[in-house]
Amino acid sequence: MKKNKLILIIIGIGLILTPILFYLGSNPSSELLGEKKDYDQEIRSADDGFENNDNFLNAKNISGLTSPLYNLNQSDDDYYMIDIAPGNEEFTILIYFDHDSGNMDLTLYGPDQNWLADSDDSSAGGGPGYESEQINIVLPTSGIHYILVDGVNAGNLYNMQWATDAPPLDPPSLISPANNLFTQTTIQNLHWTPVSGATVYHIQRDITPGFDTIPNNFTTETNFTTESLSDNTYYWRVRAYNAPLGEYSTYSPTWRFTVDTQAPEAPLPQTPSHDSTTNNNTTEMIWTVPSGNPNLYHLQISTESDFSPLTVNITTPSNTYITDPLPDGQYYWQIRARDAAGNWGPWSITDRWFTVDTVGPDAPVRLSPIDGEYINKDYAYLDWEASSGAVSYQVIVSGIYNNTLSNTYLNLSGLAQITYEWRIRAQDSLGNWGSWSSTWNFTIDFTPPTYAPMMYTLMNGTITNNNTPTFTWETLTEIDKYQIQFDDNEDFLSPVRDVNVSESSYTLASALPDGTFYWRLRAHDLAGNPSNWGANWSFTIDTEIPNTPVFVWFKLNQELNLSNLIFFEWIGDVDTGEFQLQMDDSDDFISPLLDIMVLGGNYTSNAFTDNTYYARIRCIDNAGNIGNWSDTVTFTMDFETEPPGGTEVNIPGYELLFIIVSIFGVLFYKGKNFSKKNKV
Incomplete structure (x- = not known):
């Protein structure tokens, strides 16, 4: 019942x-x-x-x-x-x-x-x-x-x-708007899942979670569109109803959403301060939190005041942001805030900039000592040009100095005889260090070379006809230059030439006059320390050619009953060199039958056949000067015809004639001043 x-x-x-x-x-x-x-x-x-x-x-x-x-x-x-x-x-x-x-x-x-x-x-x-x-x-x-x-x-x-007679209705599951949603949309569509057996849905919404003032709405659909809502937080829930059975489900869990159409105020930029300069290229940006409950910020950084193009364009929930490394330069920045409903506020003041400067001054230009320089003292003076924007300099000298100073020079003293390396860099007022200069070195050396170079040529006592001769000597190691002096007096009080060369040879740049000269040599090491002078050597310059010799007699040896040999005799400067004697069967001497160098004033030739021959002679002195050829003499050899009296030639008075002709030739030679002048 x-x-x-x-x-x-x-x-x-x-x-x-x-x-x-x-x-x-x-x-x-x-x-x-x-x-x-x-x-x-x-x-x-x-x-x-x-x-x-x-x-x-x-x-x-x-x-x-x-x-x-x-x-x-x-x-x-x-x-x-x-x-x-x-x-x-x-x-x-x-x-x-x-x-x-x-x-x-x-x-x-x-x-x-x-x-x-x-x-x-x-x-x-x-x-x-x-x-x-x-x-x-x-x-x-x-x-x-x-x-x-x-x-x-x-x-x-x-x-x-x-x-x-079915089981009780399940409560609907709410779908949208999402729980705790903040939105700018004033008209909301409430949506939930369908419930099996439901014929009607009962919607409750209120501005309090207790639903004190309940506007009830009913619908057979699984969604409901609100009227235009004012800014506030709204709570809502739904239950299902089965009309034939007259049964309600329990309410769904209560959700809420907030309608917010008011944007936050503009944040105030704080760090970096306006028109400031920093050497930190990962710059920390800080701004104030404005009213309006913002939950997101939009930061823009640009190299241009109109923010085109953008270097940084990010959103962040925090009121601070550290940039990725920024290239050096001037940057403008602005910030705006957004609330949970998506309302973006106005931009902050855009006329605001800062400068990133992470590059230090250029490496200083060093003046002295130059790289690789040798110093022959126990102290050194280091100096360099001032770098643009630099306020201080760090100087490192290997093993003895590492410090920062504001000067553009450094004095070092009490230095040992070793090689030192040094480098330098500059720092600006922001603390940026510039790049290091390359490493230079200098060497302290005040010990002279132990000996002078050994001289090779010109050898002591050389006579030469080259008035710009070349001088050579031993090559020494770690030598900067060789000093060579020339004088016409071996005391070298007033050298006629004093030159420095880097090679181990020297050729006179201009001619010396004929005469006797002296030369000496010493070496300067890389620090400029000179060795002792070497030995004094002499040489003679002689550029004048010798006098032309004169044949005083030649004799066919058959006349002397000496077979077919020929005997030559001449007058010339026999003490200053040697003589070149030529004999040919042609007077052009293109291919001489005899071409020989002879010391002294006579020569006996080898045997020749019957023919007519030509002979000439000249002098080459000790300096190598070559004299002129003598007049050509001509003679005929005929050994088939015997002289009168048979092979024994004995002509009274012939020898006397030879002596007379010889004396006459000498007097003639002297009389024509063919003898050479004395040489210095």
Whole structure:
């Protein structure tokens, strides 16, 4: 009995709500009806959407469909089939329609198509002229059952819903707007998941989480669009309702969203300060937090005041930001804030800049000592040019000095005889160090070479006709230069030449006059320390050619009864050199038969055949000067004709004639001043 009473109560509630639901479902302007659901579109056609469901055999199976079905068209008998699960035998079927368009009835049949019940009229209509037909029954068995909707077949529209003794409704799950959303949009679409068995959804929203002032909204859809909302935080929840059973689900969890259309104020840039210069290229940018609850900042940095192009263009939730390394230069920067609703505030003051300078001054230009220089003292003076923008300099001298000073020079003393390396760099007022100069070195050496170079040429006592002779000597190591002096006096008090050369030879640049000279040599090491002078050597310059010799006698040796040899004798400068004697059978001497160098004043030739011959002679002195050829003499050799008296030639007075001719030749030679002048 108690169960039957409960069923009657539920049916009563259903009868009350049915006209409302019918009105909302059939009236296109109804808030609950809204747009048709997808499955409404699926089943709707010229009839009830199921076409030939006009008998038991082609009854439409609604077991898998969701109650209710809307806007069905009753143009003929409509049969439906439903599978009742075991335990759900308590069954309610309801249709509601416009009575003015014609009456309609419901009939329920069992699994064997046996009649079970007819509907009763209900007063729970949807308004004037609306009516419903309803069957409430506890089925004797589960399984397939049939529903017949019949009437005057006037094409009347009807809605049909059904219910079994099902489990309680689940609460909807909220979808959007997302919980804790901040938004600029004043009109919000509230959206949730559908609930099986729900016919209506109840929405509550308020500006307090306790829903103290509750605007209630109902809809058959799974979404609801609000009116335009003012800036505030809103709380909302939804529950499902099953009209046939009159059951509500519990409320969904409460979500909230905030409507915010007001942007934050502009932040104030703080660091780096305006028109400042920094040598930190990973610059820390800091700004104030403005009012308006910002949660994001937009930072822009550019090399141009119009912020085109952008060097940095980032968003950050913090009011500080450290840049990636910035190239040296001047930068403009601006910042703006955004709140959680996405409202961007105005930019900060744009006429604000800072400068990045991470490059130190150029390496100083060093003046002295030059790289590789040798110093023959125990102290050194280091100096360099001032670098642009430099305020100090760091100087490192290997092993003895490493310090910073503001001067452009450094004095070092008490230095050992070793090689020192040094380098230098400059620092500007921001603390930027420039690059190091290259490493230079200098050597302290005040010990002279141990000996003078050994002289090679010109050898001591040399006589030469070259008045720009070349002098050579021993090559020494670690020598900067050789000093060579020339004088016409071996005391060298006033040298006629004093030159320094780097090679181990020297050729006089200009000619010396004829005469006797002296030369000496010493070496200077790389530090300029000189060795002792070497030995004094002499040489003589003689550029004058010798006098031309004169034949005073030549004799065919057959006249001397000495076979076919020839004896030559001449007068010349026999003490200053040697003589070149030529004899040929032609007076052009192109290929002399005899060409010989002779010391002294006579020569006896080899044997020659009978012929006419030519002879000439000249002097080459000790300096190599070559004299002129003498006059050519001619003679004929004829050994086939014996002289009178046979082979023994003894002509009285012949020898006397030879002596007279010789004396005459000498007097003639002297008389013509053919003797050479004395030489220095």
